[in-house]
Amino acid sequence: MTVHVRSYEPADAQPTRRVFQEAIRGTAAKHYSPVQIEAWCPTEYDETAWGRARERAWTVVAELDGDVIGFCDLTDDAELDMLFVAPSAGGQGVARLLVGEVLAYARGRGHTAVTTRASRAARPAFEQFGFVVDRANPDSVIRGVAVPNFSMHIDLT
Ligand SMILES: CC(C)(COP(=O)(O)OP(=O)(O)OC[C@H]1O[C@@H](n2cnc3c(N)ncnc32)[C@H](O)[C@@H]1OP(=O)(O)O)[C@@H](O)C(=O)NCCC(=O)NCCS
Numbered sequence: 001m002t003v004h005v006r007s008y009e010p011a012d013a014q015p016t017r018r019v020f021q022e023a024i025r026g027t028a029a030k031h032y033s034p035v036q037i038e039a040w041c042p043t044e045y046d047e048t049a050w051g052r053a054r055e056r057a058w059t060v061v062a063e064l065d066g067d068v069i070g071f072c073d074l075t076d077d078a079e080l081d082m083l084f085v086a087p088s089a090g091g092q093g094v095a096r097l098l099v100g101e102v103l104a105y106a107r108g109r110g111h112t113a114v115t116t117r118a119s120r121a122a123r124p125a126f127e128q129f130g131f132v133v134d135r136a137n138p139d140s141v142i143r144g145v146a147v148p149n150f151s152m153h154i155d156l157t
Pocket of ligand 1: 081
């Protein structure tokens, strides 16, 4: 499996949203209730607003045979906000590849640490990448619904 990582382009709005939906409904759904999943990943969404949000951050996508299978980003304040891999491509190092790119970019920008708010599904992967848990956020709310996560960070020094 040869995965290619490249910068996000405007045409990636729909494919990255598909990956987001598949990852949440296929992988993260094992860790959250249906109500939490619908709040996190509503069936109805605004593709233009989604695309703008991806372009506001520094976003990279992973491609396999021309299909987007994952994406990850870094905000201006050194937060890794999004990390999603399609279940069909899971467990093969795609997230490790994407996070490696983001951490290299963060180092290049002079950041000394990167933070994230990891889902229950993603926490073990972030721990494998060297992130540590700072606190649990049991009351983190998305669209009025509590969707617990963990504040984590990695030192880059
Ligand atoms: C979390 C996620 C991004 C991982 O993507 P992936 O491409 O399957 O991850 P990788 O194959 O790169 O694995 C990364 C490491 O984490 C480990 N890992 C991943 N999930 C794990 C789990 N549930 N338990 C233990 N270890 C796990 C892997 O063994 C691997 O370790 P290694 O590289 O030392 O072998 C993906 O499962 C996903 O999109 N999840 C649902 C969406 C989500 O919650 N996103 C995060 C929002 S904050």
